[in-house]
Amino acid sequence: MALRKDRCMGRLAILLLFSDDSTEHLAKLEQSNWKGCTGKVGSMDSQKIVAAIETAAKKNGIIQPNVYRESHALYHAIIEALHGVTRGQVQLGSVLRTVGLSFAVLRGNPYDNEQEGDWIAVSLYGTIGAPVKGSEHETIGLGINHI
Known part of the structure; x- marks a missing residue:
C-alpha cells in the first residue's frame, strides 16, 4: 500500500x-482520475472561508x-x-x-488499491495578519481527509 510520488x-x-496555469495543471490531473478546483478567498471570518471553499x-x-x-470530509480537510x-x-x-x-481542492484515490476509496485534500496559501495593510506575513496550510 505504498504511496507513489505521482499519487x-x-x-x-x-x-x-502554486501552478502558474491551474487550468492546464487540472487537465493533467484529470487524466489521472483526479478532480480539482482552485480559487481565492479573503476574510476576517473563518465561516466565510469554509463557505467559499465548500461552494x-x-x-x-x-x-x-x-x-x-462528502461535505463532512471536505469540512474536516478545510479545518x-x-x-x-x-x-x-x-x-x-x-x-x-x-x-x-x-486555495486548491483535490479529490482522488492516492493508493494502488481502488478499495481504499477517494480522499480529499485542501491546500491554502496567502497572507495573515492584523487588518492593516503591510502588517501581514505569508502562511500555508494543508488538510487531507478520507471520504
Missing part, C-alpha cells in the same frame, strides 16, 4: 495551488452536495488546513487577524 495528494494539491467544491463537482459524508494557516488556533476576526488566501 501523493497533499503534494499534488500544493503543486496545483467552489460543489460548483466544480468535486463533492456531491446531497451526500453528507485542518486552517489550523496550519492560523498556527493551531482557528481564530481570525475575534483576535483581529485577517487572511487573503488562494
